[in-house]
Amino acid sequence: MAAIEDMTEVTSRPRSRWGNRLERREARTALFFLLPGLIGMVLFLVVPIIASVVLSFTNWKLLGTPEFVGFSNYVRLFTADPQFWPVLRNTLFFTAEYLVLNIVISLGLAVWISSLKMGQRWFRVVFFLPTFTPGIAVAIVWMLIFAPDGFFDFLMRSISVQIPSMLTDQTLAMQAVVIVSLWAGVGYNTVLFNAALDMVPQSYLEAARIDGANAWQRFWKIRLPLISPTLFFGTVMTAITSLQVFDQIYVMTRGGPGNATATLGYAIYQRGFQNFQMGYASTIAWVMFAMIMALTAVQFWLQRKWVHYDS
Amino acid sequence: MKLSTVLAAAFLASSALVATAHAQDKVNLTWQMWGDEKDTALWTSLADLVTAEYPNITVTPQISGWTDYWTRLPVLASSGQIADLVAMQSMRMPSFYSILEPLDDHFASDKFDTSVFESSIIAGLGHDGKQYALPYDVGPWMVFYNRDKFAAAGLAEPALDWTFADFKAAADKLTEGENYGYANQAFDFIAGPVALGAEYFNDDNQFDLTNAGYLGAVSQFVDLTTVDKASPVFASGAGAVTASGRFASGNAAMYIDGPWSLISTQGAVDFKMGVAPLPRGEGPSRFITAGSGWGISATSQHKEEAYKALQILTGPKAAEILASAGRALPGRLAAQTYWYDVAAKDVSGTREVLAYMFEHSTPFRLNQYWNEFENLLTQYMPLALNGDSTTEAVLADIQNQLPF
Numbered sequence: 099m100a101a102i103e104d105m106t107e108v109t110s111r112p113r114s115r116w117g118n119r120l121e122r123r124e125a126r127t128a129l130f131f132l133l134p135g136l137i138g139m140v141l142f143l144v145v146p147i148i149a150s151v152v153l154s155f156t157n158w159k160l161l162g163t164p165e166f167v168g169f170s171n172y173v174r175l176f177t178a179d180p181q182f183w184p185v186l187r188n189t190l191f192f193t194a195e196y197l198v199l200n201i202v203i204s205l206g207l208a209v210w211i212s213s214l215k216m217g218q219r220w221f222r223v224v225f226f227l228p229t230f231t232p233g234i235a236v237a238i239v240w241m242l243i244f245a246p247d248g249f250f251d252f253l254m255r256s257i258s259v260q261i262p263s264m265l266t267d268q269t270l271a272m273q274a275v276v277i278v279s280l281w282a283g284v285g286y287n288t289v290l291f292n293a294a295l296d297m298v299p300q301s302y303l304e305a306a307r308i309d310g311a312n313a314w315q316r317f318w319k320i321r322l323p324l325i326s327p328t329l330f331f332g333t334v335m336t337a338i339t340s341l342q343v344f345d346q347i348y349v350m351t352r353g354g355p356g357n358a359t360a361t362l363g364y365a366i367y368q369r370g371f372q373n374f375q376m377g378y379a380s381t382i383a384w385v386m387f388a389m390i391m392a393l394t395a396v397q398f399w400l401q402r403k404w405v406h407y408d409s
Numbered sequence: 410m411k412l413s414t415v416l417a418a419a420f421l422a423s424s425a426l427v428a429t430a431h432a433q434d435k436v437n438l439t440w441q442m443w444g445d446e447k448d449t450a451l452w453t454s455l456a457d458l459v460t461a462e463y464p465n466i467t468v469t470p471q472i473s474g475w476t477d478y479w480t481r482l483p484v485l486a487s488s489g490q491i492a493d494l495v496a497m498q499s500m501r502m503p504s505f506y507s508i509l510e511p512l513d514d515h516f517a518s519d520k521f522d523t524s525v526f527e528s529s530i531i532a533g534l535g536h537d538g539k540q541y542a543l544p545y546d547v548g549p550w551m552v553f554y555n556r557d558k559f560a561a562a563g564l565a566e567p568a569l570d571w572t573f574a575d576f577k578a579a580a581d582k583l584t585e586g587e588n589y590g591y592a593n594q595a596f597d598f599i600a601g602p603v604a605l606g607a608e609y610f611n612d613d614n615q616f617d618l619t620n621a622g623y624l625g626a627v628s629q630f631v632d633l634t635t636v637d638k639a640s641p642v643f644a645s646g647a648g649a650v651t652a653s654g655r656f657a658s659g660n661a662a663m664y665i666d667g668p669w670s671l672i673s674t675q676g677a678v679d680f681k682m683g684v685a686p687l688p689r690g691e692g693p694s695r696f697i698t699a700g701s702g703w704g705i706s707a708t709s710q711h712k713e714e715a716y717k718a719l720q721i722l723t724g725p726k727a728a729e730i731l732a733s734a735g736r737a738l739p740g741r742l743a744a745q746t747y748w749y750d751v752a753a754k755d756v757s758g759t760r761e762v763l764a765y766m767f768e769h770s771t772p773f774r775l776n777q778y779w780n781e782f783e784n785l786l787t788q789y790m791p792l793a794l795n796g797d798s799t800t801e802a803v804l805a806d807i808q809n810q811l812p813f
Contacts, residue, residue: 160483161507180809241646247587247660265644266791352784354645355791356798356806371480373781374504 154380164377171381181357181365182382188272189361189386193340196276196283200336203280204287205329209317211288212295222292225285233282237349240278241265244350268358271351275359278346283339287332294328295321326405334397341390362386436714438468439492440703440722441485443478451734458730459721466714468494468722482508486706493709494718497542498701499533503777506536509704513540515716526740529770530700542704543723544740545731548668549696549766550600552576552688556681558583558662566758567685569694569765573605573629576663576688580639583662590639592652592661593630593794595787600665602626603697603771605690609782610774616782618808619801626690627793627800634794642794645787653677667699668763672735672752681755684762686769695771700740738763778812785810 129136154171158164175182211221228236243249246263254261261267264274298321306316322329344363347353353360353368360368362382370379438459442452449472456468471492473481479501485491486508497505516523523531523540530547534540552567559566562582567575580590599609607626611617618624634640641661643652652664657677665687666674675682686694703722705715721727728744731737735752739745753759785807792798798806 160487161505245646246641246644247655262795263642263644265646266642266795268792268797350646352645352788354788355795356789356803360788368784372784374483 150380150383153377154384156377158376160374160376167377171378172385174378175381175385181360184357185360185362185365188357188359189341189343189363192272192276192279192343192361193337196279196340196343197333197337199276199280200283200287200340201329201333204284204332205291207284207288208291208295209321211292218292222289225288227285228282229286229289231282233345234349236282237278237346240274240281240346241350244274265351266355268355271355271358275343275346275350278350279340279343282346283336287336290328290332291325294325298324323406327407330397330401330405334394337393337397338390341386341393362389434465436466436711438466438494438709438711438715438718440468440470440494440496440718441478441482441492442470442472442496442703443475444472445474446472448472448736451731451736454730455722455727458724458727459718462721463714463717466718468718486708489708491706491708493706493711493715494703494722495706496701497534497704499530499544499699499773500775500779500783502534502536502541503775503779506539506541508707509541510707510709510712511539511541512543512705512716512719515712516540521720525742527698527700527742527767529698529767529772530702530740532772533698533700534702534704542702543719544700544702545723545728546669546702546737547698547700547740548738549698549763549770550596550665550667550687551696551762551766552663552685553656553666553671553674554663554683554685555583555656555659555678556683558659558680559683566683567688569686569762571685571688573688573690577629577633577637577639580633580663581637584637584639588659589641589655589661591633591663592643592655593634593640594643594652594664595783595790597665598627598630598786598790599783600687600697601630604687604695605629606692606695607690608774610776614774614776616776616778616808616811618804618811624801624804627804631793631800635796642791645791668738668748668752668759671756671759675752675755684756684759686762686766694765694769696766696769697773698767698770699773701737702740782807782811 153164155166155168156164157167157171207225211218211225214221244264246266251263262270264270302320302324303316306320311319342363343361344367347359347361347364348367351359353364363386366379366382366386369375369382440452440456444452449470452470452472456470459466459468478496482491482495482505486505491508495509497509515521523543526544527547530544531540533547534542534544554567556566559579562579564579564582567579576591583590602609602623605626607622608620609616609618609623611620634642641655652661653666653670653674655661656664657674659680671684687696689695703719705712705719709715723741725741725744728739728741729747732739732744732747733751735748738748738752749760789803789807793800793803
């Protein structure tokens with residue numbers, strides 16, 4: 099009874115919670131313990147983020163003093179820059195293709211691995227290996243494979259397949275980037291989905307089997323809905339990283355040939371660190387940020403239709 | 410309150426005085442330079458020359474990789490952490506001269522005469538009539554060729570004033586099966602057209618890539634790939650199997666490079682190689698040169714000492730050390746002979762070819778957007794070479810993306 103009274107008192111006067119001396123002391127202690135992380139976050143995250151907002155309204159060229167230019171960077175980006183729309187198109191194209199292929203392949207591999215009677219652990223390690231290999235190193239090795247007259251061309255010639263060299267062809271260059279990204283990125287999702295599949299209670303599957311559900315039905319009706327929260331997490335994270343794609347493009351194509359593989363991530367580097375237009379690069383970065391936010395929000399909205407949580 | 414302020418000010422002033430007094434005693438200069446780790450000993454030995462001459466000055470090299478160097482430089486400069494001595498390449502001077510101290514007043518004070526250096530690189534390390542750096546190396550773009558392949562094909566060695574027609578005939582004749590007569594790369598579409606007499610700038614030093622002369626000259630080089638199939642298409646990515654790789658493996662008989670690569674290329678090939686000037690067009694030969702040097706940071710606290718150090722680092726002894734290591738063809742004329750004896754000792758005719766090329770050097774015209782131009786050329790030229798687009802459309806596209 100006394101406890102209930104206490105509770106009503108607390109809920110009816112929420113402000114007094116912070117008035118409590120003991121809690122205030124606890125809050126101070128908590129803040130003290132949080133400080134190391136907080137200082138790091140403010141210094142390396144909050145301040146740079148605010149700085150980049152400010153920069154996007156200036157014409158800062160790294161050298162010299164920045165001048166405030168209002169919205170002209172944004173106006174230039176959307177109306178005058180001949181490269182912005184192709185770059186946006188490339189980014190979305192890459193994201194769509196890579197996301198679909200990554201999820202399909204990694205889910206397929208995860209299902210296959212979980213169906214194995216033995217060697218599951220071994221395969222999980224093998225597919226996970228590329229995830230902790232540095233992206234730049236991976237891209238360099240693949241660049242040497244795909245280089246004109248390199249190993250890939252030699253292979254194609256020796257099986258009498260007539261295709262242009264991957265990195266010098268406008269259509270194939272993006273496919274080369276997708277292949278490398280898949281090689282490097284599929285393992286993480288595979289392990290993630292495989293772990294989720296292993297969590298599906300055997301009793302559900304056995305019950306379904308007794309009821310006469312075949313393997314296909316068991317996958318679509320039981321396993322997939324049950325791993326949908328993990329699938330959703332994998333999709334959102336993969337979409338975000340693929341919208342930011344940079345390493346592979348920096349090493350393999352430098353946005354070329356032409357603008358065939360120029361993406362937003364590469365455009366930011368090019369404008370900021372090659373052409374020293376820091377203000378303009380910040381503008382692109384903010385447009386990219388807004389786009390990622392919007393697409394992620396859409397994904398969260400869509401999840402209501404296909405993600406099933408236990409609760 | 411007031412007294413404490415006065416005391417604090419007095420303390421600060423006195424400590425500043427003490428600091429200055431110390432600075433006169435012993436000065437440590439930082440020296441920003443690019444290179445890889447194996448060069449560290451070389452740069453350190455140069456730094457030691459400074460201390461040997463001026464015991465109160467020590468120079469500490471700060472080495473970073475070539476690509477990183479140019480990303481770090483503006484970042485360090487804008488955050489006030491730039492070194493006292495700064496390495497600069499002639500082609501990047503129009504973008505970075507503002508972070509360097511003009512040297513002309515220092516030259517006047519000790520009556521220093523820059524004519525001891527090759528004139529084209531002195532011009533290259535200046536901007537708007539002011540000198541911002543002193544060179545340690547220089548060189549023109551030239552043709553590296555496989556002498557064994559020339560001999561096997563029954564071709565005469567290139568003459569000093571060979572024409573584009575001669576070059577094309579050689580490239581065609583040396584192309585056989587999967588081997589190319591010549592392997593192009595992005596910069597060839599700058600150095601090559603200039604040698605043919607074309608200009609990529611208008612009279613106001615702004616890009617004019619679609620003028621008939623430049624378009625025609627670039628097209629001549631593009632045709633070697635698209636029409637004659639005598640050269641492969643280069644890929645826009647960094648460090649893909651490059652022209653030098655093709656040359657070393659015997660896949661290409663000629664490519665364009667500079668004296669700065671001669672020692673490494675020579676070490677990589679197992680055939681006899683030669684060098685020739687770039688082919689000329691209808692008119693007389695003309696060649697652009699580039700090189701690098703060191704300047705003094707405009708914000709350095711020790712400009713006097715830095716100038717003294719600079720004189721040693723670009724002095725005769727330092728040039729001799731660098732040249733004897735084969736590292737660079739010295740910008741200092743008197744020291745060039747050491748380089749010929751080391752880096753060029755197995756490449757006959759290098760001395761004559763370079764003498765001819767320096768004699769016919771033409772100012773390398775640059776502006777502040779040069780870096781963007783080179784990047785765009787690397788990114789877009791493959792489209793003209795693989796036949797997806799025309800040379801005219803590619804040059805128009807690049808022109809359209811340049812600020813001027």
